[in-house]
Amino acid sequence: MADVDDYFASLDASSRDAFARIRALAEELAPAAEQGTSYGMAALRWRGKPLLGFKAAKDHLAVFPFSPAAIDAVRDQLVGYSLSKGTIRFSAEQPLPDDVVRAVVRHRLDEIG
Template identity: 30%
Template sequence: MNPVDVYINQFPEIVKETLQQIRQIVKTIAPNAEEIISYGMPGYKTNGKPLIYFAGYKNHIGLYATPSGNIGFKNELSQYKQGRGSVQFPLDQPIPYELIQRIVKFRLEENESKMKK
């Protein structure tokens, strides 16, 4: 079994479903991204550079889009608890999947532009 499947399957159903949704978003936007387990959580790389990571917790989902991903969406993420390069989406609120899509696209474009330089 794929290590990311093993990671996701350890969680209760609500967390599992949310993690699968985020995984599908990444795979749709960045189909060629390398899927890994890094820092103990699912992560994706494009062009050898980190794209995004996510993690499940009891009460929230952590999304790690590096500092640039958080800075690029500062206003929209302001309602969520944040750290440097991370944001927490509480499981008792709707998960902002459309925002996650835009963050993944933003990070993909960043990685692609770094590759062209």
């Protein structure tokens, strides 16, 4: 898997824009985050650990904070979104709220230390 820029370039415009907005929010909080991969997907990495992964599927987009606790921290704010232990699914038409993205990233940054 290529880095985040290469992965985003392979996506359709609406998916790319949705992910780019999330990435920009994450980089506001972690400006030194590096592009890379984790678990076979494009990801931002912080201090050598995965911070936030990105994956587009046929019928949804998903971010992976690599932490069930990070998802649990915002679960009440994501009514109507599809969640699993390590995944938040959404669409370009129903993007993730900015405050939720920031909360997930902050939680993950605190976990990484």
